[in-house]
Amino acid sequence: MTSELDNKANPPIYCDYFKLQLIEELALEKDYRELHYGKVAVIGRFSSETEVICLENVLIEHMPREYRLSTGTISVLLLDFHYDKVYGEPLTHRNLCILRGEVLLFNLEKPTSPKLSTRFIHETLSKLNVAQQIEFLENIHRTYKPAINVWYAKRIELASELIQRKLELRMLDSNQ
Template sequence: MNNELENGETLPKYCDYFKLQLVEELALEKDYRELHYGKVAVIGRFSSEPEVICLENVLIERMPKEYRLSTGALSVLLLDFDYDKVYGEPLTHGHLCIVRGEVILCNLEKPTSPRLSTRFIHENLRKLNESQQKEYLQDIHKTYKPAINVWHAKRIELASELIQRKLELRMLDSNQ
């Protein structure tokens, strides 16, 4: 399928490598048209409650105070998680880990509803007029939330430091 539309707008291209994303980047995205589309690697704290399995953000100590969020302030759902997908040491509630998978949007009100992607949203929007687009985006935002369709996970140590280093590398890469 062509990534360019008639009006010159391009559809998001699937990210075919595990791009580092922060829990915060997924959980706080207000415009789902801008949500990452494709594979991700996300570092966080594993949380397994009886009904919900999620990945929580981790406090990054060296981040400026105005940008810091305490550990567990935000989370994203982990879908299709299975303990057989964990490499190495077992993963239990509260452990720090890296999760690799794919970013999707999950309907929290109707979990059996189809999962959506950023590209799906773009494709649907092009069929609507401007007022319908606004309503569509509002409806999606009310009922759908970003989640990670888990492919595998691994327990790690020093998550905050690892995130810090990866952010520094990202910053260096963006300056080139």
């Protein structure tokens, strides 16, 4: 565990372009040190049926069956969402959309607590001994969940196909 904590001690560099992230990559990340740090573009289904506004995952048809999640299986909380941030057609419950913003960690138990970044976690860990690091990570994981601080939203069609194309581009880019 010591080497695992030490290996992840270097703080991430802020991503200054809107990197495509899947809702699954955010909501299912077990190690918050690995969360994306910076600007993000996320495609999903808008959910506003309750007081809590979220972005739900969209089924990606071309994924292998064992990796597919039905639409709406998981979601991430949308922070600072206002309808004046929607460009083009109005956004309503269950519409498909693309959001741009920033990934943060939100305290579910104390919503007024400061929102945390991946960099904050790295910087805090660098000041702690291993036992304190483990305790800190356990506390963060228990009380905080990934969320998107929304800057821009736009209604779209064919979300699954758009995600598929973006993933193909990501694969091509990673092979270079």
